[in-house]
Amino acid sequence: MKILYALQATGNGHIARANVLVPKLKEHAQVDVFISGQNAQLHFKGDATKNKGLSLFYSENGGLNYAKILRKNSLMQFVQSVHHFPVQPYDLIINDFEPITAYSAKLRNKKIIGLSHQSAVLHKLAPQPEKKHRFSKWVLQKYAPVEKSFGFHFTKYDENTFHPIIRDTIKKLNCANEDYFLVYLPSYKNEEIYKVLSKLKHVDWMVFSPFSKVSKKQGNCTFFPIDEQLFTSYLATAKGVLCGAGFEFPAEVLHLKKMLFVIPIKGQFEQYCNYLALKQLGVMGAEDLCVEKIDTWIASNHIAAVSFTDETDLLIEKVLNT
Template sequence: MPSTSAMLRCLFIVQGEGRGHMTQALALRSMLARAGHRLTGVLLGRSSARAVPAFFRDRIEAPVTEFASPNFVTDPQHRGVRWGATLWQNLRSLGAFRRSLAVIDAALRRQQPDVVLTFFEPLAGIYHALYRPRVPFVAIGHQYLFLHPVYPFPPDRPLQRGLARGFTALTALGAARRLALSFYPADDRPERGLVVVPPLLRDELLRQPLDQEEPFILVYVLNHGLGEEVRRWHADHPEVVLHAFWDNPAAPDPWRPHPNLTFHHLHDTRFLEMMARCRGLVCTAGFESVCEAMYLGKPVLMVPVEGHFEQYCNARDAAAVGAGLYDDHFAIDRLLAYLPHHAPRTEAFRAWVAEAEARFLREIEIVVDERRPAVVGV
């Protein structure tokens, strides 16, 4: 067990693309606070396409500093990733990224943290490689499971596998630990600094009542262009009640194009409350939403964002452990047909999640103990 008993000063560096990394940061902040540690600030990689959700600023309880960070470019319909445009935009932004590294360095020097906790932000890894800070970094994300030798990658995509592993390693350059969030336990790889840990789920989810069910399907779409596909499906199945959450600030909240179809703006607690009551969830294959559904025992239809290899891997991995099924499209009728056959492994998953707080605190405190004699600033 770690010997750390003093309060730790912790700094977060969080990737701002999607909601998953931000909700993981919220969950870890609560764990650190319960252990008597302090979050001194959050550095948030900014996406030009999305504003920082209000729920994150309201609940993180620390100053948030945004900086320009690499992000995906989607197609004009906001349905999938355009890799050529993504590369070109990020190359054009190299000057802004250099300024972001200076922002990170200034924050470390000003706040003097005992540990920096990074949530899959690529500039965190680049910063460590270039600036060589003395303070230890701990990298957190489900993608670090890609670095595990037994991760079940799709067998037919070797180039994408190599690129995914390379980018994942980039985000954790210099990290003392890589904490790989996983749907299931797996052996650690200490020679790689790789520790397999449970998902980071927020207290608001863990407090939701269990075993509720009302006659509607919940839908979550990361890119609002996918909402049109949901509308087309519902036009052919108007008797099905759907509640959908999307990132579309131009639309009213709520928006009801049909009495049985309602679109809501992203809202953290409302989404979790409705997930606890739904029959099943349809979502893009982000790790966090799938974990939340698994904890609540809700079957999931996962639709990976087009061109998003990481989400394709998430969907295959989650389906293999009983979360539900996956498809290239929002084929909600497949989920409806699957519902009577769903055999959730809820108790085992909840037991795994229950280990998260002790495991995270232990790994973070051990890292600080290992480095504490050498830390004299950054």
């Protein structure tokens, strides 16, 4: 069997998941990997074909940067990629929210299976925000259409919904709780983060930011450029984590039994869905970088009692049988 595993490289979660699933799939079939998108810090551990695709980009005030999204994405290049992508040699296409192969397979009536967090976000039992996000939801539905899908979420909604896949590097961490908090808010500029967190003078913050070029200490905040290995080492010993309402990283924090506070990226439907789902599990958060709510969270010492089951082998079996 020849399989194409296609994934999106906006954010790091899709790549983290592929680094676990692709080696397992290679035990059963020949697997090629295709990555589209241009806004991820993690690297895929293997050979892959890459394409600019369509990506989201963030502003510096907690939201989406629509001007940069329009500037950095080319609809004409995307359409050309869809028409020219060679889907014919593959017996099966596994798609983690990747639009080029999704539409190319649709045009050529090729077998394609969705394997993404977005599939579960759209589940009828999964929490979703109010009607004002109707357009964002429509975009999510149309972005990478597939015939059948398996989804990942914090809660299992049916037999085709699976818990998050936790990387081995996270599972093997030797954890401790030192007296500092880790921060990863890539949609906020450093000045905005410092303006809020500097008011909480009794707490030290280790902030990893795409806006940092060098490490720099500023008051009770230390800013670092993105470095996966250094980030993971600070995660292991942090008391808690302040981050966006993504999927894989909050799941890793919950797996490590650390305090978690999430802030959804403004205008991103998926993150608002995650925010609501995490609140149902007892995770604290806010829709803005709010000093009072963060201070309440710190004082609470609250750790959500959440556990995830590793069903990776069962998922692989289901996908291959399908």
